[in-house]
Amino acid sequence: MPATQTNRIVTANPPGGPEVLRVETRDMPRPGAGEILIRNAACGVNRPDQIERMGFYPAPAGAPEGLGLEVSGHIEALGEGVSGFVIGDPLCALVAGGGYADHVLAPAGSVLPLPAGMELTDAAGLPETVFTVWANVFEIGALLQGETILIHGGASGIGTTAIQMAKAAGARVFTTAGTQEKCDLCRALGADRAINYRDEDYEAILTEAGGADVVLDMVGGSYVQKNINLARQGGRLVSIAFLQGSRVEIDLMRVMLKRLTLTGSTLRARPDAEKARLAAAVRRTVWPWIETGQLRPVIDARFALADVRSAHERLDSGAHSGKILLIP
Numbered sequence: 496m497p498a499t500q501t502n503r504i505v506t507a508n509p510p511g512g513p514e515v516l517r518v519e520t521r522d523m524p525r526p527g528a529g530e531i532l533i534r535n536a537a538c539g540v541n542r543p544d545q546i547e548r549m550g551f552y553p554a555p556a557g558a559p560e561g562l563g564l565e566v567s568g569h570i571e572a573l574g575e576g577v578s579g580f581v582i583g584d585p586l587c588a589l590v591a592g593g594g595y596a597d598h599v600l601a602p603a604g605s606v607l608p609l610p611a612g613m614e615l616t617d618a619a620g621l622p623e624t625v626f627t628v629w630a631n632v633f634e635i636g637a638l639l640q641g642e643t644i645l646i647h648g649g650a651s652g653i654g655t656t657a658i659q660m661a662k663a664a665g666a667r668v669f670t671t672a673g674t675q676e677k678c679d680l681c682r683a684l685g686a687d688r689a690i691n692y693r694d695e696d697y698e699a700i701l702t703e704a705g706g707a708d709v710v711l712d713m714v715g716g717s718y719v720q721k722n723i724n725l726a727r728q729g730g731r732l733v734s735i736a737f738l739q740g741s742r743v744e745i746d747l748m749r750v751m752l753k754r755l756t757l758t759g760s761t762l763r764a765r766p767d768a769e770k771a772r773l774a775a776a777v778r779r780t781v782w783p784w785i786e787t788g789q790l791r792p793v794i795d796a797r798f799a800l801a802d803v804r805s806a807h808e809r810l811d812s813g814a815h816s817g818k819i820l821l822i823p
């Protein structure tokens with residue numbers, strides 16, 4: 496167990512803007528059966544953390560207290576029954592909460608080894624986006640080599656990861672973003688076409704290009720009907736968030752005529768066993784892409800854990816591209 500017996504976490508009680516975030520001290524957590532105690536090197540900041548901070552995304556039962564869904568660091572202690580890990584090993588992990596901290600508990604099945612050649616702090620930017628993209632683009636969306644995918648929010652943490660993973664899998668990638676600078680980043684990451692949605696019509700561009708087999712959508716609202724319109728026969732439209740709203744009126748005639756699938760999923764509420772299954776698939780397929788340099792987390796900024804409010808102000812501004820990290 497660590498020499499220090501206290502642990503800093505970040506809470507948002509009552510919910511609100513970045514000003515409600517507080518760094519608080521708790522007792523050091525102890526790993527239960529099947530758990531690993533991690534000494535964090537860095538914690539990833541994600542849009543879902545903002546939604547939780549505002550009080551709209553309650554943590555699942557049993558999650559560690561506090562904000563934060565992904566970390567990198569070293570193994571500090573192993574719970575009963577955990578095998579295949581050694582104290583001191585560098586790793587990254589998906590956690591159900593409490594990631595913004597000095598230490599956090601993770602189920603052993605959600606822990607992945609540090610990919611070869613990857614800087615330890617950068618690895619904190621991998622789990623939430625890689626698991627989400629794997630689950631939604633590759634499992635649910637069933638993207639195949641040679642198919643065309645449209646990724647909305649291409650410069651987001653999710654988007655920058657999805658572009659690189661789709662290219663590594665041999666897909667043709669179209670993406671949308673809100674500034675020229677963000678579009679330039681998407682192209683640098685491998686996107687075949689980056690569309691500035693403020694002055695270009697992505698529905699017309701995709702239709703002209705023959706349509707999309709898969710759409711990864713975090714916007715919802717007016718995008719839903721456009722996604723249906725631009726999809727190819729047999730297309731899969733995968734929703735992972737609704738930044739413009741989740742209640743829409745759509746014409747289902749085109750869904751029927753084109754045999755489309757409208758689907759989506761969330762990651763956090765999945766049971767540990769399901770996350771362990773995803774982790775095994777990610778390790779098998781995505782970790783080699785990292786080790787060959789085909790996938791890198793795009794790091795926008797790093798903030799000290801004590802300066803978590805500034806990290807969330809940057810997240811709220813929407814000016815960031817890729818990931819924001821907290822360093823304990």
Ligand SMILES: NC(=O)c1ccc[n+]([C@@H]2O[C@H](COP(=O)([O-])OP(=O)(O)OC[C@H]3O[C@@H](n4cnc5c(N)ncnc54)[C@H](OP(=O)(O)O)[C@@H]3O)[C@@H](O)[C@H]2O)c1
Nearest residue numbers: 541542627648651652653672673713735736738760761762
């Ligand atoms: N379902 C799941 O399991 C799951 C898991 C993780 C994340 N998510 C969701 O996925 C989304 C991305 O997460 P993240 O952490 O990568 O977020 P992020 O880095 O903060 O990026 C959010 C992106 O959304 C775009 N955006 C914001 N408002 C928009 C609007 N009204 N219309 C069009 N685009 C808009 C922004 O791009 P522009 O500046 O280019 O507009 C920004 O790049 C979030 O909504 C998050 O809640 C879902």
